[in-house]
Amino acid sequence: MNTQIFKISDPERERDKVEAAAKLLREGKLVAIPTETVYGLGANALDPRAVSRIFVAKGRPQDNPLIVHIPDVSSLEAYCLEIPDSAYRLAELFWPGPLTMVLKRKALIPDIVTAGLPTVGMRCPRHPVTSAILRAAGVPVAAPSANLSGRPSPTAASHVLDDLDGKIDAVVDGGPCAVGVESTIVDLTVSPPRLLRPGGIVPEQLRQVLGGLVIDRAVLGPLKDGEVARAPGMKYKHYAPSASVVMVRGEASKAAAYINSRPAAGAAVLCYEEEASMYPGFSVLPYGKKTEPDALARNLFGLLRTLDKLRIETAYARYPEGEGLELAVQNRLNRAAGFRLVEV
Structure with a gap:
């Protein structure tokens, strides 16, 4: 066609x-x-x-x-x-x-x-x-x-x-x-x-x-087996790149310590602009300032697609806090990561 x-x-x-x-x-x-x-x-x-x-x-x-x-x-x-x-x-x-x-x-x-x-x-x-x-x-x-x-x-x-x-x-x-x-x-x-x-x-x-x-x-959680999805985006893994996505939630220095302790080869970090310098050795993809959730939402899917273009195998994604537009970003990251979340 x-x-x-x-x-x-x-x-x-x-x-x-x-x-x-x-x-x-x-x-x-x-x-x-x-x-x-x-x-x-x-x-x-x-x-x-x-x-x-x-x-x-x-x-x-x-x-x-x-x-x-x-x-x-x-x-x-x-x-x-x-x-x-x-x-x-x-x-x-x-x-x-x-x-x-x-x-x-x-x-x-x-x-x-x-x-x-x-x-x-x-x-x-x-x-x-x-x-x-x-x-x-x-x-x-x-x-x-x-x-x-x-x-x-x-x-x-x-x-x-x-x-x-x-x-x-x-x-x-x-x-x-x-x-x-x-x-x-x-x-x-x-x-x-x-x-x-x-x-x-x-x-x-x-x-x-x-x-x-x-x-x-x-x-912010998966449906149980047999539950009916009442709307799109509720039931299946969505929004996912080929890379394995792991969300990291917590204070910036603790998150950096955790991520920097992992192998950097073939890995990337999706993070706030303010934290971009905290991950030497990784491919760093800033997706907006922590105080600007509209930018986080606008840039998220494009950067998830960039992971595939860079042939990234593992992506660590910083998890935004809040119930405004941050909630939408949390939801999409949860689905992309299959709800894999590390608390630091």
């Missing part, structure tokens, strides 16, 4: 490319689309055959539900039932943006999208290119991250091509992603609402609207 590439910087001036991508989606094709979080692999959410191609291209297990992308909040009623007032309050503040709301679904959403669950994750992305494509397509778009299953999520079109070139119909290059980790997922079908995946909208922001909020234990 020849994967087309549409580079779009101004969707208003490049309507022909927007319409071409939208036409492919209506025809049941797979199109990678940029969002403010990561690139998504899109298909017409109302076409089970098109959606099934997502799972084949990614090698994704079919018991892992997908998120449905819509152009605006007015589309919710077409696909969801019993929408609570809290959904509209959240949408008023955070849509378009990096927030997915789990709601009861209508029957026209195919089972393959939701892994057979009675609920569906709904999102309205902020990226102007994908917003234009969604409006032009006229169909909801199911889209997980546009990478091979288990690999670090793509935050640039080149990452998508590294994994899926020749396996999908098109990639829309809308530039680098601003947030860098997938959307926050909150389940509004339970009381109190439950955070299923942390992301660009942090728990403090959700609590201001919802009051009570439970953080699901799967955010």
Whole structure:
């Protein structure tokens, strides 16, 4: 398959490319689309055959539900039932943006999208290119991250091509992603609402609207055997490079002492900029300042992919503390490392 590439910087001036991508989606094709979080692999959410191609291209297990992308909040009623007032309050503040709301679904959403669950994750992305494509397509778009299953999520079109070139119909290059980790997922079908995946909208922001909020234990721990994943990113090892990732949590000097006592050959350290000089002999990949969690989130997946390009065998990753955007970085590192954590 020849994967087309549409580079779009101004969707208003490049309507022909927007319409071409939208036409492919209506025809049941797979199109990678940029969002403010990561690139998504899109298909017409109302076409089970098109959606099934997502799972084949990614090698994704079919018991892992997908998120449905819509152009605006007015589309919710077409696909969801019993929408609570809290959904509209959240949408008023955070849509378009990096927030997915789990709601009861209508029957026209195919089972393959939701892994057979009675609920569906709904999102309205902020990226102007994908917003234009969604409006032009006229169909909801199911889209997980546009990478091979288990690999670090793509935050640039080149990452998508590294994994899926020749396996999908098109990639829309809308530039680098601003947030860098997938959307926050909150389940509004339970009381109190439950955070299923942390992301660009942090728990403090959700609590201001919802009051009570439970953080699901799967955010920082694995699901037990037989447990059902209610949202993407809950069940399987995700975001992982080929390197073995070990998280190191604790005070900087103690972390450096532990890591520097390990063999440096074929190893790298993913750390804060302030600590970069503390690891002589290692390949050091700073991913942002400790006080700037937005940079940590934005840079994380790109650096995990860099580990593979450098043929790193073992990567020690400094574990960020906090419940804001740091929680999203913790979650992704936990999944990438298979929950291997060293406390120092």
